[in-house]
Amino acid sequence: MGYREEMTAMGKRAREAAHQMAKAGTTLKQRFLEKTAERLGAERDRLAQANALDIAAAEEKGLPKAKVDRLRLTDKVLKEMTDGLRQVAQLPDPVGQVTGLWTRPNGLRVGRMRIPLGVVGIIYESRPNVTVDAAGLCIKAGNAVILRGGSEAFHSNRCLAKILQETLREVGLPEAAVQVVETTDREAVLELLRLEEFIDVMIPRGGEELIRFVAENARMPVLKHYKGVCHIYVDERVDMDMAEKVCLNAKVQRPGVCNAMETLLVHRAAAPVFLPRMAEVFRRHGVELRGCPETCRLVPECRPATDEDWGMEYLDLILAVKVVGSMEEAIDHIARYGSNHTEAILTEDFDRAMRFLQEVQSSLVLVNASTRFNDGYQLGLGAEIGISTSRLHAFGPMGVEELTTTKFIAFGSGQLRD
Amino acid sequence: MGYREEMTAMGKRAREAAHQMAKAGTTLKQRFLEKTAERLGAERDRLAQANALDIAAAEEKGLPKAKVDRLRLTDKVLKEMTDGLRQVAQLPDPVGQVTGLWTRPNGLRVGRMRIPLGVVGIIYESRPNVTVDAAGLCIKAGNAVILRGGSEAFHSNRCLAKILQETLREVGLPEAAVQVVETTDREAVLELLRLEEFIDVMIPRGGEELIRFVAENARMPVLKHYKGVCHIYVDERVDMDMAEKVCLNAKVQRPGVCNAMETLLVHRAAAPVFLPRMAEVFRRHGVELRGCPETCRLVPECRPATDEDWGMEYLDLILAVKVVGSMEEAIDHIARYGSNHTEAILTEDFDRAMRFLQEVQSSLVLVNASTRFNDGYQLGLGAEIGISTSRLHAFGPMGVEELTTTKFIAFGSGQLRD
Numbered sequence: 001m002g003y004r005e006e007m008t009a010m011g012k013r014a015r016e017a018a019h020q021m022a023k024a025g026t027t028l029k030q031r032f033l034e035k036t037a038e039r040l041g042a043e044r045d046r047l048a049q050a051n052a053l054d055i056a057a058a059e060e061k062g063l064p065k066a067k068v069d070r071l072r073l074t075d076k077v078l079k080e081m082t083d084g085l086r087q088v089a090q091l092p093d094p095v096g097q098v099t100g101l102w103t104r105p106n107g108l109r110v111g112r113m114r115i116p117l118g119v120v121g122i123i124y125e126s127r128p129n130v131t132v133d134a135a136g137l138c139i140k141a142g143n144a145v146i147l148r149g150g151s152e153a154f155h156s157n158r159c160l161a162k163i164l165q166e167t168l169r170e171v172g173l174p175e176a177a178v179q180v181v182e183t184t185d186r187e188a189v190l191e192l193l194r195l196e197e198f199i200d201v202m203i204p205r206g207g208e209e210l211i212r213f214v215a216e217n218a219r220m221p222v223l224k225h226y227k228g229v230c231h232i233y234v235d236e237r238v239d240m241d242m243a244e245k246v247c248l249n250a251k252v253q254r255p256g257v258c259n260a261m262e263t264l265l266v267h268r269a270a271a272p273v274f275l276p277r278m279a280e281v282f283r284r285h286g287v288e289l290r291g292c293p294e295t296c297r298l299v300p301e302c303r304p305a306t307d308e309d310w311g312m313e314y315l316d317l318i319l320a321v322k323v324v325g326s327m328e329e330a331i332d333h334i335a336r337y338g339s340n341h342t343e344a345i346l347t348e349d350f351d352r353a354m355r356f357l358q359e360v361q362s363s364l365v366l367v368n369a370s371t372r373f374n375d376g377y378q379l380g381l382g383a384e385i386g387i388s389t390s391r392l393h394a395f396g397p398m399g400v401e402e403l404t405t406t407k408f409i410a411f412g413s414g415q416l417r418d
Numbered sequence: 419m420g421y422r423e424e425m426t427a428m429g430k431r432a433r434e435a436a437h438q439m440a441k442a443g444t445t446l447k448q449r450f451l452e453k454t455a456e457r458l459g460a461e462r463d464r465l466a467q468a469n470a471l472d473i474a475a476a477e478e479k480g481l482p483k484a485k486v487d488r489l490r491l492t493d494k495v496l497k498e499m500t501d502g503l504r505q506v507a508q509l510p511d512p513v514g515q516v517t518g519l520w521t522r523p524n525g526l527r528v529g530r531m532r533i534p535l536g537v538v539g540i541i542y543e544s545r546p547n548v549t550v551d552a553a554g555l556c557i558k559a560g561n562a563v564i565l566r567g568g569s570e571a572f573h574s575n576r577c578l579a580k581i582l583q584e585t586l587r588e589v590g591l592p593e594a595a596v597q598v599v600e601t602t603d604r605e606a607v608l609e610l611l612r613l614e615e616f617i618d619v620m621i622p623r624g625g626e627e628l629i630r631f632v633a634e635n636a637r638m639p640v641l642k643h644y645k646g647v648c649h650i651y652v653d654e655r656v657d658m659d660m661a662e663k664v665c666l667n668a669k670v671q672r673p674g675v676c677n678a679m680e681t682l683l684v685h686r687a688a689a690p691v692f693l694p695r696m697a698e699v700f701r702r703h704g705v706e707l708r709g710c711p712e713t714c715r716l717v718p719e720c721r722p723a724t725d726e727d728w729g730m731e732y733l734d735l736i737l738a739v740k741v742v743g744s745m746e747e748a749i750d751h752i753a754r755y756g757s758n759h760t761e762a763i764l765t766e767d768f769d770r771a772m773r774f775l776q777e778v779q780s781s782l783v784l785v786n787a788s789t790r791f792n793d794g795y796q797l798g799l800g801a802e803i804g805i806s807t808s809r810l811h812a813f814g815p816m817g818v819e820e821l822t823t824t825k826f827i828a829f830g831s832g833q834l835r836d
Contacts (some may be wrong), residue, residue, distance in 0.1 A: 019753055023777055096776060102798055108787055110797050115779055117809055196633065200809050215614065221639045221810045242832040249834040335437055357827050358514060359441055361533055369526055369830025378835065379528050379826060380520055391535055391618050391823045392639045393811035405809045408797060409775050412787025414660040416667040417796065 003183075007191040010146060010179055011198025014119045017176035018144040022116050024173060026093040033089035033136055036167045037082040040132070043163055047073055050159035051128070058152055070127050071153055081132045084383065088136045091382045094401045095142045098409070108415045112406040116142030118200040120403065121192060122385075123148045123214055125206035128156035134203075135164050135178045137385050141403035144177045146199065148192065150206075151184035158182060196220040201393075205386055223398065224390045227313040228258030228341035230371040233330040233356070235347035236269035242368065243346045244278055249370040250344070252285045256315045258387065259342050259374040263310065263320040265330045268294075271323045275299055287317045294323040311337035327352050331359055338362065340389055342374040363389060363396030421601075425609040428564060428597055429616025432537045435594035436562040440534050442591055444511040451507035451554055454585045455500040458550070461581055465491055468577035469546070476570055488545050489571055499550045502801065506554045509800045512819045513560045516827070526833045530824040534560030536618040538821065539610060540803075541566045541632055543624035546574035552621075553582050553596045555803050559821035562595045564617065566610065568624075569602035576600060614638040619811075623804055641816065644807045645731040646676030646759035648789040651748040651774070653765035654687035660786065661764045662696055667788040668762070670703045674733045676805065677760050677792040681728065681738040683748045686712075689741045693717055705735045712741040729755035745770050749777055756780065758807055760792040781807060781814030 040047070051073040058068045094114045101111035120143045124130045131147055138145035149157040161180035168175050181188060193202065196219040203223045204214040215222050232250055234243050250261035266275055271294065279289060279299040289295070290305040302321070309320040310333070324330045327345070334343055344366040345356040353367045364374040374397065376384025381399030388394045394402040458465070469491040476486045512532045519529035538561045542548045549565055556563035567575040579598035586593050599606060611620065614637040621641045622632040633640050650668055652661050668679035684692055689712065697707060697717040707713070708723040720739070727738040728751070742748045745763070752761055762784040763774040771785045782792040792815065794802025799817030806812045812820040 019779075022779060104796070104798055108791065113775070118779075216637055219634055221808065239832070245834060246832060253835055357531070361437075361440055361536075362825065364826040364828065366828040367830055369828055369833040370835050372835035373526065373828060373833065374826070378522070379828070380522055390639065393823075395823045396826045405811075405813045407780065408782040408792070408814045410782065410784040410787055410791060410797070412785055414657070414664060415787040415791065416663060417671055417788050417790035 003185070003188045003191045007181075007188060007195060008198070010181070011119070011195040013176035014144040014146055014179060015198045017174035018116065018118045020174045021139070021142050021144055021177050022095070024142060026095075028171060028173060029093065029140055029142070030089045032139060032167055032171045032173055033085045035171055036132070036136070036164060037085040037089075039163055039167055040078060040082050040085075044078065047078070047156070047159055047163075050155040053155040054128075054153055063152070067152070071156070073128060073156060077129055081129050084133055085136045088140050088383050088400070091140065091400055093140070094404045099406060106415050107413060109411040111409050113409050114401070114404045115407050117403055117405050119144045119146065119198055121146045121148070121199045121202040121220070123189065123192075123202065123204045123206075123210065125150040125210060128153040128160060130205065131157050131160045131180070132164070134385055137383055137400055138403060139173075139177060141400050143403055144174075144179075146179050146181065146192070148181040148189060154184060190217060193218040193220075203386060221392070222390070223386070223388045223394060225386045226389045227339050228260070228374075228387075228389075229262050229311055229313050229337065229339040230259055230342040230344075230374075231263045231265055231330075231334050231338055232261050232344045232346060232371065233265040233324070233327065233334075234267060234270055234274060235327060235345060235349060235352055236267040237349045237352075238270055238274070238346050239348060240270075240274055240277070243274065244281055246344070246346055246368070246370050247278060248281055248285065250372055251282070251287055251319055252317065253370070253372055255317050257372075258313075259371050260315070261319065261371050262312060262314055263322065263337070265322050265324050265333060266295075267327070267330075268323050268325050271295070271298055275321070275323075282319065285317070287319055289319055289321050291321040292323055295321045298323075311339075313339070327356060331356070334360060334362075341387070342366070342371040344369060344371050363387065421603070421606045421609045425599075425606060425613060426616070428599070429537070429613040431594035432562040432564050432597060433616045435592040436534065436536045438592045439557070439560050439562055439595050440513070442560060444513075446589060446591060447511065447558055447560070448507045450557060450585055450589045450591055451503045453589055454550070454554070454582060455503040455507075457581055457585055458496060458500050458503075462496065465496070465574070465577055465581075468573040471573040472546075472571055481570070485570070489574070491546060491574060495547055499547050502551055503554045506558050506801050506818070509558065509818055511558070512822045517824060524833050525831060527829040529827050531827050532819070532822045533825050535821055535823050537562045537564065537616055539564045539566070539617045539620040539638070541607065541610075541620065541622045541624070541628065543568040543628060546571040546578060548623065549575050549578045549598070550582070552803055555801055555818055556821060557591075557595060559818050561821055562592075562597075564597050564599065564610070566599040566607060572602060608635055611636040611638075621804060639810070640808075641804070641806045641812060642808045643676075643804045645757050646678070646792075646805075646807075647680050647729055647731050647755065647757040648677060648760040648762075648792075649681045649683055649748075649752050649756055650679050650762045650764060650789065651683040651742075651745065651752075652685060652688055652692060653745065653763060653767060653770055654685040655766045656688055656692070656764050657766060658688075658692055658695065661692065662699055664762070664764055664786070664788050665696060666699055666703065668790055669700070669705055669737055670735065671788070671790055673735050676731075677789050678733070679737065679789050680731055681740065681755070683740050683742050683751060684713075685745070685748075686741050686743050689713070689716055693739070693741075700737065703735070705737055707737055707739050709739040710741055713739045716741075729757075731757070745774060749774065752778060752780075759805070760784070760789040762787060762789050781805065
């Protein structure tokens with residue numbers, strides 16, 4: 001059987017399972033999530049065996065240690081997976097929620113009801129815990145899911161998928177609600193991306209190259225998660241103690257992630273006091289600064305920024321710094337170099353705070369708080385399947401609700417159209 | 419200049435205009451819509467001249483009369499356009515609406531705020547009024563729009579676009595907020611479909627072939643509007659007088675549109691009384707029936723349906739009819755042959771009404787009302803840019819709100835991430 005037939009058959013099974021899943025009640029889906037958590041704990045040995053195969057293969061291939069470590073299903077990773085599943089089990093079920101109901105002049109009562117998206121495709125790299133996290137969220141929202149993990153985690157993913165499917169069968173849900181593409185051939189992925197009839201949305205999670213490949217080849221809609229070039233603008237009217245703590249947190253609390261600050265913009269009136277002080281704090285924390293000429297004058301040890309520094313996602317202890325003449329200049333800089341991910345203003349001025357909130361078009365805009373809050377858990381969504389940087393359907397962190405859509409419903413009493 | 423450069427330049431101008439549009443206030447957008455309505459009335463002669471060129475070309479090419487008529491900018495069409503613009507001007511502005519605000523344990527107040535989608539691309543066929551309708555809705559929602567109309571309406575579209583741009587300039591909005599692709603070459607469209615950096619969503623409006631072409635070639639998300647194979651299920655417990663009126667309305671009030679009924683499903687217990695009676699009404703209205711064997715036994719003049727009749731979008735005075743043993747059988751039939759557009763149940767039974775609403779996964783599901791209500795105006799959205807049959811972002815009629823997205827906003831007081 002060629003890849004086309006194989007993927008099409010998989011898509012058909014998923015569509016059929018999605019029909020069943022859409023009717024599955026809250027309790028049944030909850031039971032599945034809790035049972036899976038239980039079983040993952042009980043099947044520790046079986047998982048360890050599968051995982052060992054991936055680790056051995058990775059070491060043999062000579063993958064760097066950091067990459068090999070990301071593959072490991074340690075007790076800590078296992079606990080995070082099971083805790084995550086139990087948390088998702090407790091979240092409110094979005095399916096069936098009516099998000100509004102209004103009455104038309106002819107008496108027809110019209111509303112919107114949340115329903116599952118249908119079939120979700122997820123293409124991801126390396127870390128095997130995504131298999132469980134993503135499957136859990138998709139099932140909670142009443143979807144079927146097709147997962148295609150990275151080749152390095154092949155055995156771990158297959159073992160996790162089997163456990164998920166065994167649990168689906170055990171609780172009486174369709175096994176095909178979770179399917180894993182068991183080949184690492186790119187041709188198979190290409191066929192998957194052509195199944196717009198059977199897959200409603202594709203979510204790539206990984207590096208920029210993977211996301212571009214999916215976006216260029218997929219015929220179904222793609223929810224993209226591109227890079228985060230996050231800015232903080234420090235206004236002229238600012239509480240400098242607060243600004244110092246927020247900027248430090250945004251840069252160093254976890255510099256390797258997409259919601260860490262990459263560029264600091266400082267109002268000219270605040271710069272002479274704030275920048276030398278902040279630079280000293282950054283110096284103590286090992287942050288390298290790359291500044292505009294004005295920044296370099298105020299902070300003599302600062303290295304001059306080049307054109308490439310604006311809009312750079314360092315994912316490291318490096319920060320671009322620029323002095324601006326006004327908030328408008330800061331907003332323009334963000335529009336030009338930002339990636340629409342996360343931007344914050346630090347200010348005591350109410351008008352400017354509200355204007356910044358309104359005018360900056362990023363997936364999260366904050367006043368007086370760290371950019372590091374752009375995360376489904378932190379914002380209160382309960383869980384997260386990724387942070388969308390495309391504007392359609394979901395913009396920003398995607399939780400369970402973002403894995404649903406709405407249909408219109410209408411309650412009538414024989415209404416006719418004139 | 420090649421198409422790639424031309425389209426890229428257009429995309430860049432649109433992106434720049436979208437930044438301006440996002441900041442445009444409600445009053446300014448309203449003034450644009452009202453002024454355009456006014457000016458369209460005043461520029462009647464100029465429009466008539468441009469339109470005459472299209473009509474002459476169409477007649478010369480020997481287009482069928484119905485197609486030529488759809489091109490005509492008659493006084494009636496002009497009035498509909500200007501009335502539409504004035505209505506859209508009066509709708510509430512969705513931009514800036516905060517759709518929810520909650521407080522996190524750390525005191526951070528998190529919410530969602532509506533913002534424009536950005537740049538909307540619309541590719542459509544023939545009727546020139548779409549130029550004005552679509553541009554009006556996009557501007558209302560704070561977007562920039564790139565329009566590519568059919569070659570038959572070339573001169574009319576160009577003239578309408580000029581009037582729109584003149585009005586944009588007059589009220590102080592960026593002219594590039596409305597741009598028209600002034601070539602009918604398919605290569606130009608292909609280049610447009612590759613501009614995922616500058617166009618946030620593509621909306622094709624037209625026949626299935628056009629939609630497939632766009633879906634297969636676009637790198638940005640596509641909001642599709644496929645066919646409507648709409649079903650009505652007449653339950654065993656039904657008010658037959660009501661059912662007769664609703665079925666007649668759904669089939670004959672305007673048979674050539676996507677929300678007209680194409681298949682009637684009747685419960686076996688209701689069929690012996692309902693079908694002969696309904697068949698008589700349909701006969702009087704010139705509707706040809708194509709029935710399952712049971713239907714043909716009850717309605718002797720009924721022509722037997724073939725396999726192709728199930729799932730057929732006739733867009734004509736033809737109706738497929740099937741007797742079913744239960745509501746479940748009706749729902750399964752719909753899942754198998756339907757197009758997820760519009761489905762209705764006619765019943766007096768509360769439980770079955772609620773189950774049908776819940777289990778049928780179409781963009782509009784009705785109880786005791788005609789399928790013809792699946793329309794933005796009829797459902798109370800105030801306007802409509804199309805009916806989406808894809809589930810992502812918008813499912814069903816798309817109004818002004820569906821031309822926006824939401825970003826997260828957060829009000830803090832120095833919150834840091836642990």
